[in-house]
Amino acid sequence: KAGVTQTPRYLIKTRGQQVTLSCSPISGHRSVSWYQQTPGQGLQFLFEYFSETQRNKGNFPGRFSGRQFSNSRSEMNVSTLELGDSALYLCASSLEAGGLHQETQYFGPGTRLLVL
Amino acid sequence: AQTVTQSQPEMSVQEAETVTLSCTYDTSENNYYLFWYKQPPSRQMILVIRQEAYKQQNATENRFSVNFQKAAKSFSLKISDSQLGDTAMYFCACGNTNAGKSTFGDGTTLTVKP
Numbered sequence: 001k002a003g004v005t006q007t008p009r010y011l012i013k014t015r016g017q018q019v020t021l022s023c024s025p026i027s028g029h030r031s032v033s034w035y036q037q038t039p040g041q042g043l044q045f046l047f048e049y050f051s052e053t054q055r056n057k058g059n060f061p062g063r064f065s066g067r068q069f070s071n072s073r074s075e076m077n078v079s080t081l082e083l084g085d086s087a088l089y090l091c092a093s094s095l096e097a098g099g100l101h102q103e104t105q106y107f108g109p110g111t112r113l114l115v116l
Numbered sequence: 117a118q119t120v121t122q123s124q125p126e127m128s129v130q131e132a133e134t135v136t137l138s139c140t141y142d143t144s145e146n147n148y149y150l151f152w153y154k155q156p157p158s159r160q161m162i163l164v165i166r167q168e169a170y171k172q173q174n175a176t177e178n179r180f181s182v183n184f185q186k187a188a189k190s191f192s193l194k195i196s197d198s199q200l201g202d203t204a205m206y207f208c209a210c211g212n213t214n215a216g217k218s219t220f221g222d223g224t225t226l227t228v229k230p
Contacts, residue, residue, distance in 0.1 A: 033217060033218075035220075042220060042221070042222040042223060043207065043220035043223075045217050045218070045219070048217050056217040058217075088159065090161060092161075104151070104163055104166055105151075105163075105211075105218065106163070107153075107160065107161035107162070108160075109158075109159060109160050110159055110161075
């Protein structure tokens with residue numbers, strides 16, 4: 001089975017621009033989560049989608065948004081980019097959200113975003 | 117809210133020796149899960165081991181085992197017979213049954229020396 005894939009792998013943008021990152025979960029996985037990883041802040045949870053609905057949201061400004069499609073693929077968008085948005089953005093998928101058993105999250109390789 | 121604390125930013129161990137990485141957590145949930153993830157220099161985050169909080173028995177995966185002390189909210193990772201390929205950053209994480217969201221510690225960078 002193919003793993004979680006993220007595109008693009010690397011991205012360079014300038015302040016004020018917007019960016020869209022894509023994540024394709026493992027086949028059959030319905031939950032997709034996004035994390036921001038920076039040297040100073042570690043791994044910070046952005047949001048999680050399940051069945052095209054946002055189920056959880058972290059403490060990020062409204063410039064960060066996401067969506068999930070019917071095939072479980074997910075995109076996240078960052079508008080009006082700031083220098084501090086430079087980070088590795090990780091996507092993780094799991095088989096099922098909620099219920100008694102939290103399924104293990106499987107991570108993609110990440111998209112490294114550099115904002116100049 | 118959940119918090120996860122890894123108090124050892126960096127550690128090193130000689131090849132073939134044993135090393136223990138520490139993690140403490142706090143959560144108000146009754147049902148939760150604990151994870152150790154490994155992130156090698158190539159950056160792909162992979163699961164090392166997971167523990168369901170309702171299970172008293174410590175999880176084991178080959179050379180990796182945990183010491184889960186629920187009352188103390190401690191979840192340490194022991195790596196036996198360390199190998200050069202174990203060199204990576206290790207993250208401790210806590211997730212509740214409202215799945216898809218995990219809280220991560222700041223990570224411990226482990227270097228295995230030949």
